[in-house]
Amino acid sequence: MNRTSTHRITICTSCRHKGDTCQPGYELIKRLDAAIKAAGDTISEDFEIAGTACMAGCDRPCTVAYYASRKASYLFGDIDADQDIEALVDFAKQYAVLHDGWCSSVDRPGKLRKTTLARIPATIIALEDRQEPIS
Numbered sequence: 190m191n192r193t194s195t196h197r198i199t200i201c202t203s204c205r206h207k208g209d210t211c212q213p214g215y216e217l218i219k220r221l222d223a224a225i226k227a228a229g230d231t232i233s234e235d236f237e238i239a240g241t242a243c244m245a246g247c248d249r250p251c252t253v254a255y256y257a258s259r260k261a262s263y264l265f266g267d268i269d270a271d272q273d274i275e276a277l278v279d280f281a282k283q284y285a286v287l288h289d290g291w292c293s294s295v296d297r298p299g300k301l302r303k304t305t306l307a308r309i310p311a312t313i314i315a316l317e318d319r320q321e322p323i324s
């Protein structure tokens with residue numbers, strides 16, 4: 190199936206394990222990308238997976254964000270490529286079918302119940318016709 194990605198997962202590539210120079214975000218991207226592809230059509234939306242620099246959760250490496258237009262956004266911390274790929278894929282399945290992206294912590298899979306750093310409501314920005322420039 191060839192769909193346009195409307196959902197995104199962004200992984201911090203700057204995070205370092207405490208006391209270590211290792212930056213595990215790149216490995217996490219690789220493994221999650223493979224797992225999302227392997228899940229195929231069990232995930233009802235296509236997810237684009239990308240890396241980014243710091244998402245301000247540096248004390249809780251690695252950080253992973255989920256977002257989509259008109260849906261709540263999430264930032265998770267303490268994500269480990271060796272332990273949490275299944276939970277991340279399960280959350281992609283769940284997030285894909287949530288109308289507004291909103292869910293409670295008890296409904297999230299695995300570690301994601303306890304490691305949510307932020308849940309930001311969906312934003313719809315209405316553009317106004319302004320007569321004057323905004324100062």
Ligand code: FES
Nearest residue numbers: 201243244246247
């Ligand atoms: S370095 Fe990863 S959140 Fe700051």
